[in-house]
Amino acid sequence: MSSSNPLRDPADRRLPRIAGPSGLVIFGVTGDLSRKKLMPAVYDLANRGLLPPGFSLVGFARREWAHEDFAQEVHDAVKEHARTPFREEVWQQLIQGMRFVQGTFDDDDAFERLRSTIEELDKAQGTGGNFAFYLSVPPKSFPVVIQQLKKHGLADQKGGSWRRAVIEKPFGHDLKSAEELNKVVHEVFAPDQVFRIDHYLGKETVQNILALRFANTMFEPIWNRSLVDHVQITMAEDIGIGGRAGYYDGIGAARDVIQNHLLQLLALTAMEEPASFDADALAAEKTKVLGAVKLPQDLGRDTVRGQYAAGWQGGTKVRGYLEEDGINASSKTDTYAAIKLEIDNRRWAGVPFYLRTGKRLGRRVTEIAVVFQRAPHSPFDTTATEELGSNAIVIRVQPDEGVTVRFGSKVPGTSMEIRDVSMDFAYGESFTESSPEAYERLILDVLLGDSNLFPRTEEVELSWKILDPIEEYWDSNGKPAQYPAGTWGPVEADEMLERHGRSWRRP
Amino acid sequence: MKIDLTDTTASKINKALVQGRRAIGTPAVGMVLTLVIVTDEENAYDALKAASDASHEHPSRTLVVIKRVSRSPRDRTQSRLDAEVRVGAEAGTGETVVLRLYGEVADHAQSVVLPLLLPDAPVVVWWPVNAPLDPAKDPLGALAQRRVTDTYASEQPVRDLATRSGTYTPGDTDLSWTRITPWRSMLAAALDQVTCEVRAVEVEGEEFNPSCELLAMWLADRLDVPVKRSLSGGPGLTAVRMDTSCGAITLDRADGSLATLSIEGQPARGVALKRRDTAELIAEELRRLDPDDTYASALRYGVDRLKASWPGNAPAPAKEEPVAEKEEPVTKGEPKSDGRGRLALPAPVETAAKAPAAEATAQAPVKQEPPRLEPVRKATTK
Numbered sequence: 001m002s003s004s005n006p007l008r009d010p011a012d013r014r015l016p017r018i019a020g021p022s023g024l025v026i027f028g029v030t031g032d033l034s035r036k037k038l039m040p041a042v043y044d045l046a047n048r049g050l051l052p053p054g055f056s057l058v059g060f061a062r063r064e065w066a067h068e069d070f071a072q073e074v075h076d077a078v079k080e081h082a083r084t085p086f087r088e089e090v091w092q093q094l095i096q097g098m099r100f101v102q103g104t105f106d107d108d109d110a111f112e113r114l115r116s117t118i119e120e121l122d123k124a125q126g127t128g129g130n131f132a133f134y135l136s137v138p139p140k141s142f143p144v145v146i147q148q149l150k151k152h153g154l155a156d157q158k159g160g161s162w163r164r165a166v167i168e169k170p171f172g173h174d175l176k177s178a179e180e181l182n183k184v185v186h187e188v189f190a191p192d193q194v195f196r197i198d199h200y201l202g203k204e205t206v207q208n209i210l211a212l213r214f215a216n217t218m219f220e221p222i223w224n225r226s227l228v229d230h231v232q233i234t235m236a237e238d239i240g241i242g243g244r245a246g247y248y249d250g251i252g253a254a255r256d257v258i259q260n261h262l263l264q265l266l267a268l269t270a271m272e273e274p275a276s277f278d279a280d281a282l283a284a285e286k287t288k289v290l291g292a293v294k295l296p297q298d299l300g301r302d303t304v305r306g307q308y309a310a311g312w313q314g315g316t317k318v319r320g321y322l323e324e325d326g327i328n329a330s331s332k333t334d335t336y337a338a339i340k341l342e343i344d345n346r347r348w349a350g351v352p353f354y355l356r357t358g359k360r361l362g363r364r365v366t367e368i369a370v371v372f373q374r375a376p377h378s379p380f381d382t383t384a385t386e387e388l389g390s391n392a393i394v395i396r397v398q399p400d401e402g403v404t405v406r407f408g409s410k411v412p413g414t415s416m417e418i419r420d421v422s423m424d425f426a427y428g429e430s431f432t433e434s435s436p437e438a439y440e441r442l443i444l445d446v447l448l449g450d451s452n453l454f455p456r457t458e459e460v461e462l463s464w465k466i467l468d469p470i471e472e473y474w475d476s477n478g479k480p481a482q483y484p485a486g487t488w489g490p491v492e493a494d495e496m497l498e499r500h501g502r503s504w505r506r507p
Numbered sequence: 508m509k510i511d512l513t514d515t516t517a518s519k520i521n522k523a524l525v526q527g528r529r530a531i532g533t534p535a536v537g538m539v540l541t542l543v544i545v546t547d548e549e550n551a552y553d554a555l556k557a558a559s560d561a562s563h564e565h566p567s568r569t570l571v572v573i574k575r576v577s578r579s580p581r582d583r584t585q586s587r588l589d590a591e592v593r594v595g596a597e598a599g600t601g602e603t604v605v606l607r608l609y610g611e612v613a614d615h616a617q618s619v620v621l622p623l624l625l626p627d628a629p630v631v632v633w634w635p636v637n638a639p640l641d642p643a644k645d646p647l648g649a650l651a652q653r654r655v656t657d658t659y660a661s662e663q664p665v666r667d668l669a670t671r672s673g674t675y676t677p678g679d680t681d682l683s684w685t686r687i688t689p690w691r692s693m694l695a696a697a698l699d700q701v702t703c704e705v706r707a708v709e710v711e712g713e714e715f716n717p718s719c720e721l722l723a724m725w726l727a728d729r730l731d732v733p734v735k736r737s738l739s740g741g742p743g744l745t746a747v748r749m750d751t752s753c754g755a756i757t758l759d760r761a762d763g764s765l766a767t768l769s770i771e772g773q774p775a776r777g778v779a780l781k782r783r784d785t786a787e788l789i790a791e792e793l794r795r796l797d798p799d800d801t802y803a804s805a806l807r808y809g810v811d812r813l814k815a816s817w818p819g820n821a822p823a824p825a826k827e828e829p830v831a832e833k834e835e836p837v838t839k840g841e842p843k844s845d846g847r848g849r850l851a852l853p854a855p856v857e858t859a860a861k862a863p864a865a866e867a868t869a870q871a872p873v874k875q876e877p878p879r880l881e882p883v884r885k886a887t888t889k
Binding site for chain 2: 004005006007008011013014015016020021046047049052053054087089090092093123124125126128
């Protein structure tokens with residue numbers, strides 16, 4: 001389409017990548033995600049001039065709304081959550097293509113109405129039959145919606161137009177269910193038209209891992225087993241499960257976070273250099289490294305799970321997991337999980353990757369820490385280097401995105417004393433305010449059909465292959481360790497690292 | 508905080524910057540570039556305000572160079588440098604130094620600026636008004652990777668565009684070009700929606716607005732079709748009409764904010780196309796610091812070829828008189844291409860075929876401009 005456009009020129013870097021004529025249909029549009037993330041992201045994209053003229057937004061939900069009510073709801077969501085300032089003329093452009101379809105997921109009439117709405121939009125807005133269906137719905141409604149789309153011909157791509165499906169995690173709860181889910185989706189949408197959103201991959205810092213590693217010369221030569229001692233990947237949350245008891249109980253931290261976010265971060269940190277930055281080359285390298293992941297032999301020793309107990313979290317008294325509303329007092333669901341993985345290839349053999357995640361931990365933080373070996377020989381005597389830790393490169397994913405390098409430096413004074421100092425790069429300082437939200441980037445990529453930042457079927461299935469044996473072991477052995485809310489997890493997790501003379505970073 | 512230095516030197520200013528940062532408790536900040544603003548006292552305030560708004564996106568060290576007019580012979584013999592160092596809340600997200608140059612030192616501004624540049628970081632020079640005609644040869648311009656001019660603020664914008672195309676050096680750019688990015692991106696998006704061939708284009712906008720010429724030249728350069736430049740009351744650009752093989756495509760913006768895009772066979776749609784303020788333009792300009800080849804190509808297409816591409820495009824000749832000397836070769840060429848233009852319009856199919864030839868001949872005057880004497884000499888030897 002754009003290749004034949006004489007006004008497009010790859011050298012013309014000012015012209016943004018604007019999505020072609022298209023529309024977005026959101027199922028479950030009244031939900032939190034849609035209000036807080038999707039609608040503001042659509043507005044921000046429009047405000048940055050990245051949406052095509054005539055872009056249409058269709059909401060589908062049970063609520064009895066007219067188009068105007070829907071527009072009002074979007075208006076409020078945008079005003080409250082959008083990143084960029086509200087501008088009336090952008091809103092006027094957006095509002096022309098807003099429609100609402102009322103109905104439940106098993107209501108055939110509603111899907112017929114959706115179809116006629118889409119046809120009407122093609123005529124009125126020139127969307128050209130290109131629509132992305134964003135399924136912001138509970139996992140159990142998934143197959144129904146997909147089947148309804150098929151039944152009413154909504155997934156059919158006619159005459160060069162496209163129809164895409166966007167799905168959110170969880171992508172199943174084990175390998176078997178993930179395969180079933182993939183079957184259901186791929187029966188209706190071709191694999192390259194299915195976009196699995198892992199919003200971590202839309203974050204600038206995560207994309208920066210690739211830039212840091214492969215666009216520079218100074219990091220890649222040390223990025224291997226000769227110099228790296230171990231790698232810690234942490235995603236900590238300070239909140240509890242809140243109102244998500246129904247979803248969370250039985251799923252747990254490992255399935256909720258390690259399977260998708262942390263294993264994706266591991267793949268990006270450990271993978272080899274891709275031949276190019278296109279979707280196929282990236283997926284090939286990620287698949288290779290995920291396929292080389294080796295589980296620890298003794299799962300009891302090298303994995304830890306926990307549940308938060310009542311405690312004080314940042315000055316507030318909070319309940320323990322088992323006392324939360326809607327949680328069975330004998331629940332074995334993990335709210336904390338830490339596992340040790342190894343990667344069986346020439347670059348990483350013998351280097352442990354420690355992955356941990358949890359709720360009600362000290363603070364909200366996500367980071368990747370590459371910790372280096374100690375210097376093999378030190379000309380300084382031990383008293384001089386007493387306070388010196390290991391060198392580390394820390395990629396701070398959120399909040400306060402950036403990169404920290406830790407190394408030793410002489411303390412000013414007459415005696416020789418060496419202490420750790422940090423050198424910091426903060427996104428907020430070098431590029432203030434320009435970082436788009438992850439959802440902005442990902443929605444735009446869906447509309448452009450660019451699948452670089454979306455995990456593929458194979459990656460999802462490989463991740464389950466890594467996690468399934470651990471979950472099975474946990475099911476049949478022991479129960480979660482308790483840790484007081486507001487701390488950095490159970491003591492068992494500390495012991496797991498201490499056995500090898502290591503310790504968790506305090507992020 | 509603000510530190511005032513009277514009758515000072517660059518090294519004292521550097522010391523004050525370090526002192527200022529220490530005092531507010533941020534000894535090192537990740538500034539990404541040095542922005543040098545060269546202006547007069549009258550325009551300094553607005554320019555500095557735009558720059559500090561833009562610094563939210565690009566933390567930078569901003570050096571404002573103000574050359575003061577010396578009003579008496581005694582003033583001219585004395586040279587003095589005054590500086591105002593601002594760090595912290597008063598300087599956006601970076602640091603600002605306002606330099607006031609009196610007397611002889613005003614001609615050696617680069618000696619003051621050079622020691623104050625951030626190490627390694629790129630340098631951008633911006634002339635909000637009175638930009639030199641050859642920015643790369645200017646002593647301050649020579650320090651920079653990126654030289655930003657603004658023909659919109661000049662007395663004879665169209666003439667300046669012609670001169671700039673002769674002196675273009677990679678890294679030059681103009682805010683009149685930055686202003687039309689939303690238009691260009693919307694027009695490109697409009698052509699994404701159809702598959703047809705453009706036959707002719709009309710660009711309509713204010714007189715004395717070089718953005719209209721630049722947009723017209725860009726379209727002529729990319730599409731290789733005759734482009735008509737017509738006048739309206741503004742504000743700014745008001746419309747672009749494209750005559751294509753599948754009907755008319757019009758992007759019309761009467762009020763300077765919400766435009767209407769109409770494509771034949773498709774419903775008319777409102778698109779946001781607001782005129783942007785200087786801070787936004789500077790922010791866009793600082794986003795990329797590599798040479799803008801598309802700008803170069805549009806600029807080199809040449810104002811004169813644009814005039815020639817459509818009969819009646821040439822504005823009233825009276826205004827062009829002062830530069831008549833420079834444009835001699837062009838006026839010679841004009842009748843020829845005029846005839847081609849007339850031919851081309853009723854028979855658009857032929858235009859496409861003739862385009863390469865037209866390009867070659869029409870380019871000639873522009874290319875030969877610097878060694879203009881050559882053809883004359885040849886003629887005499889014959």
